Amino acid sequence: MQLDFHYYATYCAAFIAGYSHEESVIIAHSAQFVDDCSRTFLNRVGGPLSAATTQLQLELMDANTDLVGLQDITRIWASFHFLPGDLYATRKKCSKRYLRKYRLICNVNSDLLIDTVELARGKGLEAAGLAMHVLADTWAHRYFAGTPSLVINNTNYDFYEIIPDGEGFKERNIRFNHNPAAKDDPVNGSYTNSLFQSNENSIMNLGHGRAGHFPDYSFARYRYMPAWGEYREFVKDNPSDYKHAFGQMVYALKCLKTEGQRFQTDCYADEEVLPWIDTIEQILIKRQLDANDDWKAFAASLSGCPVPDYSTDHLQEEYMAADQEYRDHTILGRFIIAALAQKSMITNRIFSSGNLLAGISVDYNKRGFKGIRDYRKLMKEQRREDE
């Protein structure tokens, strides 16, 4: 998903769920910041590098794809952008190596989503925003895996956009090109994707790179044959999926606000969203590369307050101006702790399922290890909560 949904739509969802304008802005900022919190950014502000929730293109170009490098990449992408749907999925006649990757395929309404939302309970607005990013991305990125894998994430010429045509639909074969400088062209059906690389673990095969940015457009409806699908075709209906994502975000945020109400999968706040359903649908189906203006206008009409443009400057300034001991109490500091907790939890779940693609996970609390310096922050926070 893009800034229009992660920032503005999350703001709208938070406001509808009952948060104030200021609280909704913090939640929305945190949700979008998951796409900006790279190692480059953290290095600049002096934050812990292990809290990175994304990798920039330049960072990915420099990333190693040996075993350790792959584990590092998978930890980030599977934890924040491609939440695995079923870590215990089974598949007939495949190698263990293939099965490990197959189990990382992102899907909606998974047990890990419950864990992600519940992890944010009582941890502040920043943690809630981070959880909303992860939740929203499960809808846009389903059927792709957060690990570089040709056999899972590849697409081929069998990729058709389904375009509304009067009462029905027409199909158009999508022409992918490899010119990152060229803008996607929804009118002519020309979109950019990553270069085909036959190397199984190439960075080009990470996530939905082989389908380019197309799965992140809210208007996109398409049918294609994913590499893991055994020649089955799948239809992605983004307007419908994004609507579900919005309804589920409202529901999740309401759960986090309400003590004792545990988040459940497959539940959507359709009653709360119903008064604005027409506006939301109109925004989602409009064929445009970004819907920032439309969502911003909707957000302003909801709350009556103008939503500030997304910026990370104030987060940086607050964090860098604070003393070392108070940094964890700034907005960025709390986001960092939430990111460390989310990454820890997902890595632990993946490791516990017998899958080493995200590396080895050690329960520092139980084993009494001091652990790496970055994670001491997380343990300190957990000890503070226990007291």
Added chain:
Amino acid sequence: MNSMITENAHRFPQVPVIDNSPDHIKLRKSQNTLVIVGTGIIVFGFWTVLKTLGKVYLNRSEYIAQIREFAGTSMMEVSDNLIFWVLLFLAVCYLSLGIVTRLIIGLSAISEGRDRRHGFIYLPLTVLMILLGLHDTVYSIDMFINTVTETEAEAGSTDFHMASVIIQLTSIIMMIQMIFSAVRVKKYRRKKRKKKEEN
């Protein structure tokens, strides 16, 4: 609040339903095979070009000597260069025929695989290519055995004939696979048409 989005709330038109029945999956698999193998047949044409032109250029003195021996005194005034260019021209004509045939077969297979044109002429052409390929393979195996048993075999000639055999066999297997896939695709399409007519 804790409910699925109701029918009334879901106002987006329903997207087309996908047919993932076992027959359809087999059809897609066969179509995909046609596209891959069709591309392979075209690409293998480059091997034939490389092999033939390489042979003509590297063994030109041998061929020229054989032509002179065959022609006798009538070719005494013709220069070696002229004989070589004529030989090259004939080789290019022969190769062009081969390349055109491979292009027809490969592009037709790709077209069939992508559900565009449904020709059938490429299938008998493929059978012809298989027969020629088998003949070539037998010849290459014979040459390989000869070079292995010869005490004064040319350095590298054994490897060349071995490579030829492997590539020829691969090409033949690909073409056989293409025929099977094409037959399967036509069979499923006929079945689908019959079902539609019955309904």
